Amino acid sequence: MQSPDFPIINPLKPKQDNVNPKPTVQNKPKLDRKVILISIPIILGLLSLLIVALVNQKPTKLTNGSKPTPTLFQPQNSPQPQPNNKWQQQLNSINDQLNQNLDLDLPKIDQKITF
Amino acid sequence: MVFILIFLIGLNFFSTNSHAQVSNEYFNDVSYQQDLYNQSYDLYLGKKQIHSQYNSITTEKELLDTIKTALTNREILLSSYLLHLRASMDTYKPISPDLTGQVQQQLLNHNLWLTNQSKQIDKIQNKIQLDDYNQTFFQRYIQIQTSMATSRIQNQINHQQSVVNQIKDLILQLKAEHRLDQQAQNWISQIDTNLQTCQLYLAEAYKETQTKQNTRKFNDFYPDAIDQISKSKQILTKIILDLQSLLKKFS
Numbered sequence: 001m002q003s004p005d006f007p008i009i010n011p012l013k014p015k016q017d018n019v020n021p022k023p024t025v026q027n028k029p030k031l032d033r034k035v036i037l038i039s040i041p042i043i044l045g046l047l048s049l050l051i052v053a054l055v056n057q058k059p060t061k062l063t064n065g066s067k068p069t070p071t072l073f074q075p076q077n078s079p080q081p082q083p084n085n086k087w088q089q090q091l092n093s094i095n096d097q098l099n100q101n102l103d104l105d106l107p108k109i110d111q112k113i114t115f
Numbered sequence: 116m117v118f119i120l121i122f123l124i125g126l127n128f129f130s131t132n133s134h135a136q137v138s139n140e141y142f143n144d145v146s147y148q149q150d151l152y153n154q155s156y157d158l159y160l161g162k163k164q165i166h167s168q169y170n171s172i173t174t175e176k177e178l179l180d181t182i183k184t185a186l187t188n189r190e191i192l193l194s195s196y197l198l199h200l201r202a203s204m205d206t207y208k209p210i211s212p213d214l215t216g217q218v219q220q221q222l223l224n225h226n227l228w229l230t231n232q233s234k235q236i237d238k239i240q241n242k243i244q245l246d247d248y249n250q251t252f253f254q255r256y257i258q259i260q261t262s263m264a265t266s267r268i269q270n271q272i273n274h275q276q277s278v279v280n281q282i283k284d285l286i287l288q289l290k291a292e293h294r295l296d297q298q299a300q301n302w303i304s305q306i307d308t309n310l311q312t313c314q315l316y317l318a319e320a321y322k323e324t325q326t327k328q329n330t331r332k333f334n335d336f337y338p339d340a341i342d343q344i345s346k347s348k349q350i351l352t353k354i355i356l357d358l359q360s361l362l363k364k365f366s
Contacts, residue, residue, distance in 0.1 A: 087362045090285055095355050098278045098348065102271055103341075104142075104203065106263065107149055107196045109189050111256055112249055113159060113182055115166070115175075115242055 138206075141199035148192040155185040182245065183236050190233045193259065197222045197229070200266040207273035210280070218269050221262040228255060257333045264337040265324045271344050272317050278351055279310055279317075285358065293365050302361050309350050309357075316347035 159181040166174040201222045208215045232252065239245050286303055289295075295303065323340035 087285065087289065087365070088359075090281075091355060091358055091362065094278055094281045094285070095352075097281070098275075098351055098355065100274070102203070102274050103267060104196075104199060107145065107152075107192050109152065109192065110156065110185075111253060113156075113185050113189070114245060114249060115163070115178065115182075 138199070138203050141195065141202050144195045145192070145199050148188070148195045152185070152188040152192045155181065155188045159185040179239070179241075179245075183239060186236050186248070187233055190229045190236075194226050194229045197226045197259075197263070200263060200270075201226075204266060204270050204273070207270065207277050210273040210276045211269070215269060215273060218262065218266050222266060225255075225259045225262055229259075254330070257328060257330070260333040260335075261328055264335065264340075268320055268324050268337065268340045268344070271341075272320055275313065275317055275344065275347050275351065279313055282306070282310060282351070282354060282358070289361070289365070299361060299364060302357060306354050306357055306361075309354050313347040313350050313354075316343045316350070319343040320347070 159178070162174070162178040162181045166178040168174075201219050204215050204219055208219075232248075232255075235248060239248055286306065290303070293299075320340040320343035323336040323343065326334055326336040328334050
């Protein structure tokens, strides 16, 4: 009797085909519309909070407690010009070093302990 | 390359931290030894009072025992303070390695002397031996005080000289990266003059440390030297304020 023309499958050998099917455009998981619909208002809410926080930010402390008077060349709401940060940081570090207290108090002793 | 750079920065950070940590440990030890000395000294004062009242052999022996304990604790306290001074000088030693090294060596010598001297305390049996010990200590203590004051002053000179050097570097960088107008050049020239004045004050402070010592009494130069250092610090503070104004000009 002639055997049917089926491929011989070794049960011990793992299947080679279709083990890891390559993803195609068709079978890529689509973004769930619900997730998008939920995340958009959350992002918008966070952004609005950030804007509110920035707008309500307190001005930096001034020596006399008053707002700076605007100059001709400076619009009222523009930030104050900042000195060059790199130099400023270096100078602050030097200033901190200068103000270090290195002096060590002398021990308090009696030079002549006797009868 | 980046790894090496990070490694070097890290190494520098940990080295600076370890200096501070060691110095802090010595400071704690000095405080602890000061407490121990104070306790033994109070005990000595108490026994001295009792002995002056009763004047017996027993009270004399008890007094001698408390004197020996107080002397031992005093020498240990001084040793720990000298060690603290020596360690604290390491931070700014690169500014003046030779001079700083010499002062550190003097501190070490005094430390060794105190350690040896402490071993003699147990042998004291009577007032004559105690007076001899006190006399030897008194003569050496003039030298110890001189070294302690020199160390405190030299450390502060090194510290301020380090600030002067950093300000000079900053000015050099400013000159290299900015085209300075006449006004800025004038300011920098004024800062240079002030830096020179600082260095003169620091040199004066160093001169004070060379004051000749009397064999009978410690000639305390510390107040005059610290006065020069304070003057230098005032000028440095002003220079930093001037530099801040100058930086605003470039912003």
